[in-house]
Amino acid sequence: MTPALETHGLGRRYGSKWALRDCTLEIPRGSVTALVGPNGAGKTTLLRLAVGLARPSAGTVRVLGLEPRADAAELLPRIGFVAQEHPLFGSFTVAEMLRTGSKLNPTWDDEAARRRIAELDLPLDQKVKSLSGGQRAQVALTLALAKRPELLLLDEPVASLDPLARLEFLQSVLEVVSDGELTVVLSSHIVADLERVCDHLVILSVGRTQLAGSIEEILASHRLLTGPRDEAADVARTHEVLRESHVERQTTLLVRGGAHVYDSRWTVHELGLEEIVLAYLGQGSGRRRETVAS
Amino acid sequence: MTWLSWREQRTETLLALGLLALLAALLVPVGLHLETLYRQDNVAACLTQATEACHQAMGNFGNGAGALRSVLTWLTLLPGLLGAALAAPIILDLESGASVFAWTQGVTRTRWLATRLGVALLTSLAAAGALTLLVTWYRRPLDSAFGRFDNGVFDLEGTVPLAYAAFALGLGLAVGVVWRRTALSLIVGFLAYVGSRVFVDSWLRERYEAPLGATWGIRQPEPALRGAWILSSGPSDKAGHPFTGGFQVIESCARGVGGGIKSVDPACLARHGAGFNHAIYQPASRFWLFQGIETALFGGLAIVLIGFAAWWLLSRVE
Amino acid sequence: MSLIEFHLDSRSGVPTYLQLVQQVRHAVQLGILKPGDQLPTVKEVVTALTINPNTVLKAYGALEAEGLVEGRRGQGTFVASGAPAPVVDDPGAIRAALRRWLERARAAGFGDDAIAALVAEELRDESRRVA
Known part of the structure; x- marks a missing residue:
């Protein structure tokens, strides 16, 4: 089976500055991988390259065996992405966000999405911009999960959340992982908790991969x-x-x-x-x- | 996807509808009133006559149309406002980062863009079209009496308002996708729209085709220039060379005819090279030619600008 | 409702999966879990502790390998019928022994911290030997 995410000498340059450089790694399917590094290490860039928001300046990136930009039509329905700060349409209500998700995604599981929103006690008629940070993160996650993705990419998903919301968010992600064949890659500049939540680790620093592997091997x-x-x-x-x-x-x-x-x-x-x-x-x-x- | 596009520009669409409704509430009664005046003053009959009575009737009718006419000149900015407003939601998405959400859903960015731009463009065209129909209906009596080629009328009728709206939409988008600051981009885009319009209205339009000239003696009846766009008119000699002498020349040709009334002697004026009237004009028959040229001009610019915005969004924006 | 509830000590330095293994062993040894009893499902553990599902799978795998539990396809994980019977029928006896040991430690001048450190170190050594 092809890896969930595979890069070879991947790099992205903005002007003369490399945001990510010479990144080679392989993330196996079914794993929960932490992408760790300080701010500006290239974590966001790597994730944006993986979802096809950005184009590589050097090297290659393959996601589920596909090329993010060239095979976008085939790949996008199969990956869930939650960007930093969880951007959504602020003027939409939660119900309208769900409708948006159903319109934009061929593999949309509306029942599951509505069930999650109900379980989380999120008000359907409330505007997204008036939700708390934790609620917004949960709506964004619900939208990403309702695509029934094979790969879930989360960019600093818990950085802006309070401890309780952080715990609830990670709980939600792990619950889905235990349900089936979902691969998760999440970036974080906070190392605490990751050892429990993740089984693989990629350390990025100053735009380069410092270390990549299973946490067990790394500890050993x-x-x-x-x-x-x-x-x-x-x-x-x-x-x-x-x-x-x-x-x-x-x-x-x-x-x-x-x-x-x-x-x-x-x-x-x-x-x-x-x-x-x-x-x-x-x-x-x-x-x-x-x-x-x- | 189409539903999403509508939902995203709901505020702007409602605003446009509200504006059109307000205008209709204003223009429909006035239009009905104008039609009554038109029939009362028997303007239709006077369009082919040049009697003194008819002169009077036309004047009456013109006064009856009132101050509304000059106020409505500002309506020419409206297609620009509509176009710029409909660029807003797309830029707002870029500014807020919501586009990142949209572009990582199950549809490609190309499809997202095609639908969003398509719906925005259609809405601007529909709104500008409705505005044009409304104004044209209201102006029907005025158009038949005074023509519709003058600045301030030409740009409210025919097909050009649609092109203006598309052009303003393109400007807003082109500035916005590069700058990604909604309010500032729209202001700059709208100012650029006003600038381009002023340039075309006051300088370029009259040069689409070489204007015609007409010369007639000052005591002779005016030639049929009705509906024409008079670029300039004034005293001239027989060959049409404009009179360059000062006011005192005219004064010197005037003599009292009793009761304080003065009359100008035509022979005296002719001696000083002012015995004729000369007009430079674009004939009414060129109205649709000019509409076509200007529609193509702004429509073409709109296509270039929207194309640029789309290209930028697809290849330069991450 | 699960028969047992796992707890994690994030400062112990013992890997998470090993903590789970030890807690199941402990529960079997103390007779809290009997042959045929079901262990918490992977999802239950994941939700309760916010830990990686693969960690739970690994712990259950290790327990299965040593014959303490058996996985039943589509049903869950159960304490194996061949699991060793509880070594101590009376946990009270263990506790009494500990109390005697504590008295000796106090007599030898050990404070609370020293005693806690001693126990933690001994447990860590033991877990490393067993692993």
Whole structure:
């Protein structure tokens, strides 16, 4: 089966600035993938390239095996997209938004959409612009899900929501994932919660892919090593060092992969996802080797 | 998709309908009144006569039409307002980001655009058409008495208002898709519309075809220039060269005929090169030719502008 | 209504799926779940905890692999008939033992924090051995 999303050397340039550069990744079907990175890392650009809103300046992007721009007619009904800030027609009522969805989508499941709106207690006759942020997000999600998409792309879906609305939104998404064969890609600059919600992770920073893979593998392949400073160089030879810090006699290394033979003077710690992500983001901004002088 | 297009421009469509209803409420009674005057003053009979009584009757009728005529000159801006207003919802979607929602639904951007533009264009044309019919009906007596070639009338009748509306829609869209600021784009688009219209009305239109000239003696009856667009008229010599002397020349040719009334001596005027009247005009028979030229001009510009907006939306806007 | 309810401790450092596995094991060992009992459906767990469905599937898969539960197609996941009987019939005895241990720890000068750290570390080591 073709991957849900596949890019090769994908790049998008605005003027002379690359918003996304040399991005190669593969997101398997059925996964829930987090696209992580600071603001301006290229997350939105990647998603917009995937739905065909933007055109690549370099490389290729294939979604469900199709090319977003060239095969738009075939692809668009099969993907759901919720843009940042959840834009909708502000002057429409919720009922009119549903009608809009039914008019614009050949695969529209009106019954499911109405059921969701009723379950969420959203007033059908209220104007979209007078809804709360969380309600608007839920309407946008309902519209995307009623297309019965194979792939759901969410751009910073919870960034603007309060904690309760955030939880409810993620709950809604995961509920649908557990119902069937839905692939979800969601971008976020907040790392908390992602470990629970997602099973795959893509780290973007300064327009480039820093890391992509399943969260389980990522957690298993990264370790924090603490040991004597004079042996740091030996460890660095057999491990990919992402971050190191030194004090007078001790060195702390954040490493990826490598052999398991450690000197007994080195202690090995497992890392949380957040620490690993931060290590990569620090690397992206050019602080690959930070040395703390004592 | 069509439903969505209507729903999106509902406010603007209702506004246009309201405006037309208001105009109808104003123009229908006046039009009925004009028709009564037209029959009372027996204007129809005078169209082929040039008697003093008829002169009087025409004058009466003209006064009866009243101040409304000059107020209605402003109606020529209306097709522009209609066109610009109908560009608004499309630009508003771009500004608010709702277009991102629209373009990621199950229909392609091309289809979305074709329907939105099609409905907006049809609505502008229909509104401008209704306006034209209304004004033409109201002006029927006036048109038959005074013609409809003059500035301020020409651009309210025939086919040109439709082209103006499409042109204004195109301007609003072209500025709006690039700028993506609804209010400012529409103001700039409308100002550009007014500018183009002023240029065409006051300079370009009279040059569509070389105007004709007519010369006649000052005591002779006027030639049949009814319905013509008189570009200029004034005293001249027999060959039609315009009289260049000052007012004192005319004064010097005037002599008292008793009772304080002065009369001008034609022979004296002729000696000074002012014995004739000369008019430069576009004949009434060219009305539809000029309508065709101007419709093609603004219609063509509208196609170019709307085409540009569509191209920009499809290839440059993300 | 589910027979058991899962809880997650996000600060424990134990992977989510393993927390689920441990809680099912625990429930079987304490006799809260008996052979033939149904585990919460994947959707129920997902909605209750806001976690990835694949995590639940993985946990249930692991439990199935060790023979503690069995998946029945289209019905859900059930505690297997061959699941080991509860090791302790009387949870009260365990608790009494813990109380005695606590007294010893206090006598040795352990404070609340030290005791909590000790237990957490021991649990983590254990879970790593079992995994």
